Amino acid sequence: xxxxxxxxxxxxxxxxxxxxxxxxxxxxPDFEKVLRDLIDSDRVRLVVNLCDLHYIASAGVGVFMGFxxxxxxxxxxxxxxxxxxxxxxxxDLLGFHLLYEIFKHEDEAVGKYLRPPAARKRGKKS
Amino acid sequence: MSRPxxxxxxxxxxxxxxxxxxxxxxxxxARKVGFGDDDISKIELSVDEACxxxxxxxxxxDARRDLDLAIKIDCExxxxxxxxxxxxxxFKDVQVPDMKTYIAELxxxxxxxFLMKTLMDEVEYHSKPGLKNEIRMVKYLLKRxxxxxxxxxxxxxxxxxxxx
Numbered sequence: 001x002x003x004x005x006x007x008x009x010x011x012x013x014x015x016x017x018x019x020x021x022x023x024x025x026x027x028x029p030d031f032e033k034v035l036r037d038l039i040d041s042d043r044v045r046l047v048v049n050l051c052d053l054h055y056i057a058s059a060g061v062g063v064f065m066g067f068x069x070x071x072x073x074x075x076x077x078x079x080x081x082x083x084x085x086x087x088x089x090x091x092d093l094l095g096f097h098l099l100y101e102i103f104k105h106e107d108e109a110v111g112k113y114l115r116p117p118a119a120r121k122r123g124k125k126s
Numbered sequence: 127m128s129r130p131x132x133x134x135x136x137x138x139x140x141x142x143x144x145x146x147x148x149x150x151x152x153x154x155x156a157r158k159v160g161f162g163d164d165d166i167s168k169i170e171l172s173v174d175e176a177c178x179x180x181x182x183x184x185x186x187x188d189a190r191r192d193l194d195l196a197i198k199i200d201c202e203x204x205x206x207x208x209x210x211x212x213x214x215x216x217f218k219d220v221q222v223p224d225m226k227t228y229i230a231e232l233x234x235x236x237x238x239x240f241l242m243k244t245l246m247d248e249v250e251y252h253s254k255p256g257l258k259n260e261i262r263m264v265k266y267l268l269k270r271x272x273x274x275x276x277x278x279x280x281x282x283x284x285x286x287x288x289x290x
Contacts, residue, residue, distance in 0.1 A: 003146060025178040026142035055149070057174045058237035086167055092245060095228075095238065 003027045006034045009042030014110045017042040020052035032063045039067065044076025047109040051082035056090050068099065075099075081109040131200045140181045140193035140210070147197060148177055152206065159265060161200050168245035169265050171202065175238035176208040176261050184259060186214030203247075205264045214257070 002029035005020040015038050023031060024105065048064075068078055081103045083091060091102065103109040132157055138144050152173045156166045177193060186192040194209040228237075242249050250263040 024145050024174060026145055058241060
């Protein structure tokens with residue numbers, strides 16, 4: 001165990017990255033590398049599943065912040081799913097909901113990419 | 127019941143590899159003192175941020191330089207002092223960012239002091255240039271009525287969200 005295990009998989013054309021362990025100044029570069037590799041291979045529709053992430057420090061938060069602009073400029077997004085209460089409290093404190101969509105379930109986050117934009121628009125209006 | 131003053135200390139190479147050990151040490155002491163999970167998480171994160179700042183900004187990731195951690199507990203509080211002999215900074219000049227602006231501008235880094243000031247009841251920084259720098263953080267076991275702490279500092283949760 002190196003402190004952080006990062007696994008990525010493809011789900012309906014969406015890259016799902018699963019984090020297990022803790023994300024601090026020591027482990028953040030590992031996560032950063034995985035995201036960099038995904039983005040460099042044009043996989044910019046990303047979901048990060050945080051159900052097994054037990055701790056996050058600002059160095060970990062910085063990884064999400066560091067890529068979001070590039071990913072959105074390329075037509076993608078980083079959506080967050082299933083954060084533990086402890087991690088969610090840090091996101092909440094930092095106002096992360098202003099920048100990221102946070103979902104209770106991974107499938108819901110993946111599904112958000114699959115929904116046609118028109119349907120999303122109609123949904124908003126109703 | 128009064129608790130005698132107890133002093134714990136830890137000296138270790140200042141490298142990020144040791145952050146987990148530091149968190150475990152601080153959490154164990156905080157739990158022993160009687161803090162609950164929520165406060166332990168706040169203390170753990172604040173100490174992590176202080177040590178990360180030392181490793182990255184004071185020591186410039188030179189792992190040969192030591193990092194000193196001291197924890198003092200008494201009947202009402204836990205105080206953590208992180209000491210380094212690296213490059214100091216003007217603590218008062220570091221502005222706590224407005225998080226809405228911070229997020230909107232997609233800034234990266236610099237959140238450590240915001241977190242420390244937000245999560246701990248007291249944060250002080252003392253620098254003796256060329257000798258040592260100390261950051262001292264205090265958490266009270268019981269919230270003091272006049273401290274103004276314990277209230278939410280960050281942005282409030284939105285009323286409607288698709289999750290959680």
